[in-house]
Structures are given as structure tokens and as C-alpha cells.
Amino acid sequence: MARAITPRRKILTSGLAWAIGILLFFPIYWTILTSFKTEAQAINDPPLFFFFDWTLENYAVVQDRSDYMRFLWNSVIIAGGSTLLGILVAVPAAWSMAFVPSKRTKDILLWMLSTKMLPAVGVLYPISLIFVEFNLLDTRIGLVVVLMLINLPIIVWMLYTYFKEIPGEILEAARMDGAGLREEILYVLTPMAIPGIASTILLNFILAWNEAFWTLNLTAAGAAPLTAFIASYSSPEGLFFAKLSAASTMAIAPILILGWFSQKQLVRGLTFGAVK
């Protein structure tokens, strides 16, 4: 029997849902709004919600002071590169864990996840030393590798769950049909797992894009991505909320747009297998 929904209950739950939604969206809304204010209006008390003199001045100043395109390009390379590299490593790993599991597969999966429980700062020192040793400081390749390693457990876990959904008999059929391991993964497994792989790529791209700890600690000017671009507006010359907001808006805009267009794929991928 369907659950009865009284009008009062409907209003209550809808109201609650809207409240949570607005609460979640508010920081983004406030950042975008502030980016169109003057510095004085930005710190005005009481806060100005809509009626103020809209200005693009902050964007002009930010663009003038720092080369947005260079940071953007670095972000694209670092996020894209680490995601791609991660997928290349994780697909065979997840394949073997899903289809030829050993007694220790579950332990390995848990161990991989456990690396995420260590605070990043815990390994900052060794990683920095390795970066110095190999001349990787402030290089894009260095960040690509580090972010790939940071996100690898998540990529493997996600792919593993998607691969588990694929019936083993289909892969066995491919083997009977004469496919070697390479053909099996390339022509049968990957095309079937595309929705899962796509959402894994998307989520990891977003995670890598927004990653701030390593990108801030391991870069100076050369390889700095958009996270460093935002951070550069945060302190030394005092607080410039409006300019900081403009920089933030410019930094999150590409990923917001990407997320907007791929949200269907993302939701489908993240709930994949939940309901058959």
C-alpha cells in the first residue's frame, strides 16, 4: 500500500527539503553575489542581498592582476591528467579484483581505503622530500602523479563496484569466443561499464579540480592551478572579499558548468546498481 501523504505533511517535507537545499546552495550564491559588489558593499552591515550597485570591476581587477588562463590551463592538465592516469591504472586493478578475486581481495580493498583515513598533512614531509629529490616541485607532472595516487583508492572502489555488476558469464563468453585479456577488457568489459567509468571520471575530475592541500603546498607559480589562484587573494594584503569572491567564481565556474551538463550521467553513475 502506498503511504498516505496528507497536505500538511507534504508542505512540511517540501519546506524542509527547500531549507536544506537553500542552506547548501547559499555559500555559492553568496560568493557569486559578493563578486559583483564593491569591497565596501561586500562587508556592509547589514549584508546586502540584492539591491546594490552591480559591478564587474572585481573581475577586471582579478584578470588584470593575475593570468586566469594560465591557472585554468594548469587545473585542466592536473585534474585531467591525474584522472586519466588513475583510470588507466585502476581498470586492470578493479578487473582483477572483481573477476579473479583472491582470499585477500577484500582486505586489499579495505587497506586501499584506509589510506584515505590518514590526514594528508601526515605525509606532507616525505612527499615534499621526494618532490625535492626528483625535482618535481612546482611541476604539473608531479601534481598529476600525486593527485592520481590520492584519488586512486576511490577510482578503484568505484570501478570495482561497477564491474561487480557485470555478469561474469559475458566475460567468459568472450574468452570462449577467442578474446585474449586485452580484447576482453577493451571490447567487452569497458563498453559495458561505460556509464560507471564516465561517472568515475567525472567525480575524480571534480575532486582533483578542487584539491587544495597538495596543489597549494607543492606549487609556486609555474604549475599553480585555480585553487592557488583563489588562495592568492585570501590574505597578504588584507581582506578583499569581493575580489576573492570574483576569483572563486571564476575558479568554480568551469566545474559548475561541467557538472550542470553531466548531472544526469553523474547521478546515474553514482546510483548505478542500487536499483536493478
Next chain:
Amino acid sequence: MGRIQLKQVKKAFGDVVVIPPLDLEIEDGEFVVFVGPSGCGKSTLLRLIAGLEDTTAGTIEIDGQDATGLPPAKRRLAMVFQSYALYPHMTVRKNIAFPMRMAKMSLQEQNSRIEAAAKALNLTDYLDRRPGQLSGGQRQRVAIGRAIVREPAAFLFDEPLSNLDAALRVGMRMEISELHKKLDTTMIYVTHDQVEAMTMADKIVVLQAGVIEQVGSPLELYRTPRNKFVAGFIGSPKMNLIEGPEAAKHNAATIGIRPEHLTVSPESGDWKGIVGVSEHLGSDTFFHVAVDGFAETVTVRAGGDVDLHYGDAIYLTPDHELIHRFDEKGLRIP
């Protein structure tokens, strides 16, 4: 060619022995059915032959060559799975073409074989559809098409009809039998359904707990079952197995009589009993009879017009020529 020999083949998962060492010979062009209750190891045996499982010990030879260590792709065997295992992202045409593509066959050759297979299996109109748009029977035909285009040394079928409804199953059974006659290639067919085994096989291999209980033609198994298990498993409805004083009269621990080898009469006969449940099939009627002095209910086949009902007295007379005798170990007494 497709001659397959299993020599002392054994399979164990850890300490659990699923198939104790067994020998089996399958001749070229034979239709062999592995039959047994679920969990008897028949699918595992098929997968060992396919190369999808590794043997723990023993050798598997295909056409005289040792194939024990070969990967499935190198054994020149084609398999049809219970779940069809079609590639959902490929059209029917591409599904059928896949093994040929893996064998790097010329496109021209591929296309001509696809056309031929599609025609033989009534799939011509569906070549550009995906498996998801086909019915169960059509999917099974695509799986068979994918198997035949490779011209394999042997076909392996793993309970291919158990996902189909009853009417379709009978049709597909005929189609596979016909295919065997036409191709004259070795086929190994796994099923738990003894009717499928009886109707399709040249040779039936009855398995229980990984052990081969008997190998023989369907009629051999029907007429001279080697032990009580085979006697009870082959034939439908199953053979009546009777123990106690009635068996002792025949100098046996157990006697077996098939439902079709008993004569029914409302007035007189060797065994007197009371009709329990009766199943009317139109052509036949099966009576389940509680016979005086027997611990087991006896099933008997009578004509469709026998008019007896629940609680009626009934007399049964076995055909003495056709009584099977078994000793304490359950083995047939000749």
C-alpha cells in the same frame, strides 16, 4: 573433428573435492548429455572441458592433443550459456561476428557466415537489433549463431534451455537436435532435465556428487540402470523403488518397477491398494497408490480413460520381466 578424452580429471576447490578423478571419452560427432541433480558437478565438468576452470589433476585431450593447459580461446570449442551471455552493447550482427573478429577473419567471410547463420536460425530480420530488444528464444538463437559461425571442434551447452518457457523449450530442443544432425559436430550438453537428456542424447553421462554413475545410450540407461540412483533419475515419472518383504520375494534388497510397466485393474491383481492423488493428462493418467504392506507410494501410468478416483480400491500387476533388482549397495543384480 572433435574427439574429447578426459583422463583422471580431478577438480577441487581448496579442500573440497568437487570431481574425484574420472575418465570419460567423447567420440567425434557424438551428442553427449551430462545429466544429474543440481550440484552434481556437471557444469563444473563442462567448464573444465571449456577451460574456464583449471583442472586440479589429470589431462584433457582434444583430438589427441593435450589441451589441459590451453586457455579457452585456444581450444576451438564454442559454448552456449544458460544466461545466453550475449554482449548487450553490440547488435546481433556484431555479437555473431565477435568470434570471427577475434580470429581476424576477412570481413567478406564474416558477412557470408553471418548471413548463413542468420538464415538458418531465423534471425535475418533481427541482425541490427540489440539483445535487449529480443525475446528469450531469439536471444538463445543468437547465442547459438555466435557458436556455429566459428565452426568449432565441439559445442558446449550449459543448461541452455532452462530460462525458456515450456513450449519454447520443446521447440528449441528440436532445433538443437536438428542442428546436430546437420553439422555432425560433437556436442556436449549439460542439463538437470532428464527428458532433455533422453530426447537429445546419443550418449548420456549420469553424474552424482562428481562421480559418473553410468554412461550409455538413453535406452540402455532406461532398460538396464546400473544402480538405484540412475534407475530413479532416468524416466518420467520416476521408477518405483520398493524395499522390504516384496523385494525379498525377488531375492533383492530393493526392486524397481516403472509406472508404465504396471497394469491397472479395479478388480484383481498382484498388489492391492487405494488410489491417492491422480494426475489426468488426457492421454495418460498417473495414479499414486498406497499399496497394502508397502512403505512407499507406488506411481502407476494408466490410460486416459481409466475411471478411478481418490479412495477407490485398485489392483496393480507388475510385468515380471521388467522388474529391476538391486542389492544392499544399490547396485543392479543381473
